[in-house]
Amino acid sequence: MDEKSILTINVVTPDGSVYENTTDLVICKTTVGEIGIMPNHLPLLASLAIDEVRVKVDDENFDEIAVSGGFVEFSDNTLSVVASAAERKETIDVSRAERAKQRAEKRIEEAKNENNDIDLRRAEVSLRRAINRLNISKH
Template identity: 75%
Template sequence: MDDKPVLTVNVVTPDGSVYENTTTLAICKTTVGEVGIMPNHIPMLASLAIDEVRVKVAEDQFDEIAISGGFLEFSDNVLSIVASAAERKEDIDTIRAKRAKERAEKRIAQAKQTQDIDELKRAEVSLRRAMNRLNISSHK
């Protein structure tokens, strides 16, 4: 990334900054599909899905951040990601994520049994968040 143009990636949550780095490529999953953002990309604003943000740090190496929804804004070579929750791959507590997955699965089963549609939707979102964290933490 010597003379190439770069962009700055900032990931923030209500608890503060989770990640900041410069890169030549960031890949995000929006609610309508995946987007790759490179320096000088057109300005954009998009809702983020519960998924990962990948930030290129070397030829075949990416930093991975688990995102629990939110939105991104890109302009003037600054990618700002605001998420309700975000964790860097190396900060994910897999035991805690497994327990969250198990709790969500129990809540789903109970909500189906009682036909509580609102609780079912909330439990499904919790399950997606836990699965996202587990998937990212298991990447090599």
């Protein structure tokens, strides 16, 4: 690829770097919708939704990274994804994600029975994170 037609992507969490690569397309879901970022895109700063970041590696394949919110910043052909948690598809522990899903579902029921809105919202976020990880692991 021509140097002007590539961008560098870095995905980091508080625990360190999760992913780094060069590409000509990254697709991610922000809190206001899905965006595709290509080289020479206008500078951007956006909040990320609990979803996946897809990085094009060739004409038919994408690397997939599960992210649990955070933000994305793009400038000078460098895309930085800063997430509270992120996992590459191949490192997702499916049984752990299944257990997290079951725990979250149980916590949702308990919170509903107790009319506890705060615990309900927290459990719903945990459930979305677990489902996101499971969905990405199955692609």
